Amino acid sequence: MSSAVSGRLPRLLALVPYLLARPGVRIDEAAADFGVSEGQLRRDLELLWMCGLPGYGPGDLIDLSFDSDTVTVTFDAGMSRPLRLAAAEATALVVALRALVDTPGAVDTDAVRRALAKIEAAAGLAGQAPMVVGLATREEAATATVREALDRRRALRLRYYTASRDAISDRIVDPMRLLLLEGRSYLEAWCRLAEAVRLFRLDRIEEATLLDHASRPPAHARPTDVSAGLFRPAPDQQVAVLVLGQDAAWVAEYYPVDEVVELGDGTSRVRMRYADEAWMVRLLLGLGAEVTVLEPAPLAAALRRRASAALRRAEHLASG
């Protein structure tokens, strides 16, 4: 009775009550609900048919009636309910629901609270979980408009601050989804200006206006894979070699660095990718004495020039 196919027994245990709750369910639909192929589900049904109560006579075996596309359980051999949620399953679901309670504006938190209470009761897990998740997304000024655009599938006009260029621009986008990731909310949309899929941080949207026409991302617009983080290496990126002081160690955790070499005195040498020199110079200027640029030389020169110009201007302001 042990399963040769990994994960098969839990599926078989759930399959009988599942079918019992849905007489005449389509087999392809059931396969999709269990996340297996239709062929695998048919093999599962054939196996179930041979399972039952000791005696294993006609009245003891699980009985199913098929037609070509659908299936109905006619005898469940006493297995009418699914197994309780295992501790790991209950934790994964309850912790996620508790996290969603704290996403104002983006999610229907009232429905989340009601669902949470019911799942907690069914899982017998009302108290402390071994794990807590704080998504910590704030409701931004643009959140409501972005949600409405997604719900009504409408295009948006955005006035957006691009940090890498330190510039504000207007653009029309076709919203795809709202991503809540690492404490921030992002609108993923097809940008008609860039003619590409872009992520827009909601706290950098100056103004969002719902347009009258429909959101129509082109068929080839693919959602961004964020499983490895938001920063992805791109071919046109440059690489800087920096020495970071202890107070700038956060840079290596916050931005994409390829290599961290500890230098022993609390400082570390990192290789960091960047797309835009002006953006990089802004970051380095702000770090002051906590960073030294080893490479490339033009970046180090640009940093010194800009810092000197800033010092001269500050003197002018003070004397003028």
Add this chain to the structure above:
Amino acid sequence: MNLVLCLLSTSQYLTADRIRTIVAGYADAPSDEAFFRMFERDKAELRDLGVPLEIGRNSAFDTMDGYRIARREYELPDIDLEPDEAAAVALAARLWDSPDLAGAARGALVKLRAAGIDVHDEDAAVQPRVRAAGPAFAALLAAVRAGRAVTFGYRRHPGDPVQPRTLEPWGVVSWKGRWYVAGHDRGRGAPRCFRLSRLVGTVRPIGPPAAVRRPDGVDLLDMVGRSPHHDDNTPSGTARLWLAAGRAQGLRRRARAVGRLSVDGVDGDLVEIDLHWPETAARWIAGHGPDAVVVEPEWLREMVLGRLAAAAGEPARVGVAR
């Protein structure tokens, strides 16, 4: 499957011998040893799945322990979700971007569907994501569940030496996409949090199970960062800046224009911004170089000029206020 069906249907404890005789599949075992190997393996699989296997004897005259499954403990209690609640559950199950947690959440959905609830697992308009936590996660979560203390190596900064730590873990916490373990640090004799990405080497459980309990009233999210000042948006002061015309857009977004001024022949605006974090503000303003100059307060001006002087490779012309 047949073992579960059989043990669910009986209120009597069934001995291993009896099970061997009546449950389909076991009769084929060629020897006692082969049967017990199969039976042990199956029992272990059921326990792994969380099937509540009870062991006991029907009467004082029985000489052998028997097995049964208490239906009340086995079955998922009645649960009924409204469509919007089911949508919330589907959204929650998609939160995890790590195989273990995503698999566990999918397992929960399968059981809810088996309870007759329609949970549609399609791409939603809103997609919260929590990424995987790295190699230490599973060991720490297991230790919290078991209530056991752990030891591990920890390094606050990349250049620091690795310190051995002994922690009574209260919980594993994700805050803004970063993972922490929070608990009572035995070495420090105080509550502490540790970034999982800064743990070095293997996490080892020590001491007996059920020895660690989270004290009442401890909020793990507060411990790792949701301290009151994070949510507190009250500014600690105001700064007056000069911004070159059309430049420093990032600062302008947070600024109020109060006048116009030419500096060194460059047109610009006098603005005011609220100050929340002095270090952050100084970093931000210095980053804009000649496009942003602090007018007042003096301490902020000195912080910014100190950073610029360092970046220019010049000695600081003013004392750097700290």
